[in-house]
Amino acid sequence: MDLRLKRILIIAPAWVGDAIMAQPMYARLKQRYPQAQIDVLAPAWTRPLHARMAEINEAIDAPFGHGELKLRERWKLARQLKARGYDQVIVLPNSVKSALVPLLAGIATRTGWVGEMRYGLLNDVRMLDPIKLPQMVQRFYALADEKDAPRTQQVPHPVLTINPADRTAALQKLGLSTDQPIIAICPGAEYGPAKRWPARHAAELAQQLQQDGAQVWLFGSGKDTEICAEIAALAPQVINLAGKTSLAEAIDLLSLAKVAVCNDSGLMHVVAALQRPLVAVFGSSSPTFTPPLTLKAKVVTLDLECSPCFERVCPLGHMDCLNKLTPDRVLKALKEISASCNE
Template identity: 80%
Template sequence: MKRILIVAPAWVGDAIMAQPLYARIKARRPDAIIDVLAPAWTRPLHARMAEINELIDAPFTHGQLKLRERWKLAREIKARGYDQVIVLPNSLKSALVPLFAGIPKRTGWLGEMRYGLLNDARILDPIALPQMAQRFYALGADAGVPLTQAMPFPVLTINPDERATTVKKLGLSTDTPIVAICPGAEYGPAKRWPAKHVATLANELIDEGKQVWLFGSNKDAEICAEIRELAPQVLDLAGKTSLAEAIDLMSLAANVVCNDSGLMHVAAALQRPLVAVFGSSSPTFTPPLAIKAKIVTLDLECSPCFERICPLGHMNCLNKLDPERVYTALNKLNT
C-alpha cells in the first residue's frame, strides 16, 4: 500500500483540475491512499472527489512564508509515513513542508527555484502539455512517460440528500428548467462579462419560461446587484450559499453560463452543459473540461493579455461580446 500526499492548489478552478491526477493514481495503484494538503476552505471540493482519503488543512494564506508553522506542520506530516508527495503549485513555499517532513520522493515541476527541494523534479514542455490539467495529470506517472491516452475530465460527486436539504432550506423550486449564471471572476474585472449583457441574456431566458439563478460569493454582490436592476426576476444566490451548497445547487442546472472562473470548472466537473465566456484569459490553458461545453470569445488582437484590468482601458474583449453570441451558443448546446 502506497501513501501519497498531494500539495494542492488554493484556487477553486486549479483544485478541480487536479482531480484527473487523483483518478490516474488510483487507476495505476488501486490500493494507494491519497491525502491532500490544501486550505480548509477547499474542503467542499475535495469532499466531492471519490479518490481522496483525507484533507489536511494548510494554515497559510497566499504569500505567507511562516517557516515556524511550516516546520510544525511538517513534523505532523512526517508521522503519517508518506512514500511520495506530489507538489502541484509551482512556488518555492509549497515545496518546503514536504522537504521538512523528509518525504522520500518529492515530485513536481521544477518551478520557482526548487532545485534540491524536489528530488523528482520534472522539466515542463509547455507545447506538449498546454493545459494546466494536463500538467497536473502528467505528474501521476513516472518522469518521461508521455500522455498516450486521453485525460479524463474532472468529476465532482453529489450527495442527493444534502442537495435536497439545501433546496428545501432556501425554498427553491425545481419545477421549471434552471439556467445558472456565474457573473463573477475573482481574478479581476477583465474576466467579467458586463452586467448589462448578463441581464439581457437572463431576460431572454426568463421570457422563454426558464429560471435564472446567479451564483457567486459576497465579492460578487456588486455585479449581481447591477444584474438584478436590469433583470429583476433573476434569483440572486451569490453570497447566500456556502461553496458546498453552491456546488450541489449548480448540479440541478440544465445549462450554465460562466466567465473563466472557479465556478466554470465546478460546472464542468458536474458535467453541466455550459457556455464559457473568455475575455482577458486563454481557453487554451484553462478550458472548461466537459463533454458539452462551448467557448465564446472574440479572440481580439489584444487578447489574451492575462491582465486583471484591461491595460487599454476599453475591455473590448468582453464589452463587444454581445448577448446574442452566448444565447446562440446555449441553443447549440441543447440541439
C-alpha cells in the first residue's frame, strides 16, 4: 500500500447519478493513499452531493456550464489549480473540454479514458473494454488503480452520509411530520420523458399506499414540477415537495423514507446511496448499465423487444415500456423489497 501524501484532483461529472457513482472510486483512492487530499472540480450545484462524501476534502466550483468552451475562464482556473500543486488529476467526463484545464494546469499525471480522442491532453490514458467493464461505476472505479491492475476487487456501493441536525432543520422548515411511514416517489428524469413513469400510474400507486396508512412525498427539482403537479391533482393527499427543496434538503429528507419508488434518475442513485429500500422503474434505459447500486432494490421493467432504446423520447410514439408497466406491478415489488428489508 502506498502511504505517500498525495494531492489528487477529480474532474467530476455534472449529472447527479454519475456524480454519486464516482464515490466508490474516491473510497478506493483513500484505500490506496490514506493521507491523500482529494478535491473535486464540478458544477456548483453538485456541492450537496460532494459534501456528503466523507472522502472529499474540498469541492471547487467549475465556472462554466455544459458544453461551454470559455477558454479564458479555463486558463484562469488552470493557473489557480497549478498553484495547489496536484500530483494527479482523474478526468471522469469523456469530453475534450474536460481534459483541457488539467493540461493547462501542468498536473503531472493526467488519468482518464480515451474518450473524444484525448491523446496528448491525458498522459495516463486508458482504453475501455466495455465487455469487462459494462457499468459506469466500474469504469470510474478502475481509474483509481494503475493501468494494468487486475480487476478482481468487487466495486463497493456508493455511500452518502447525513447530518441529523440538517435533516431535522429541513423537516421543520417544510412543516413535515414523521408520524406515519414515509414513502417517497421520485417521478422525474431529466434525460427525457422516455424514462418517466406516467403520472397517472404514480397517482394510482400513491392512493393505494395512502389507503394502507403511509404518507407519500413527491420529490423533484423545479424541472419536475409539472409531472408532480399532475400526480398531486390525481392524488390530492400526497405531499408535493417538487421545487420546494434544495438538493441538500431533498437528500436529507429522502433518508427518512421507508421505501422509495424512482425512475432511472439521479434521485434513484441518491436513494440507493442512502441505503434506503427502493423500487427502480426502467423504461428506455437499461439496468445493466446504470442499475441502482444497493442490495435493497428491486428493478421493475417490461423488457420489451424495443427496449432499451436509450432515447429521450419514444421513437415509436407509444412508450409501451412505461405505459404498460402498471401500478400493481410496482406495488408488488414495493411490498417484496419492504418485506425483505424487514426480515
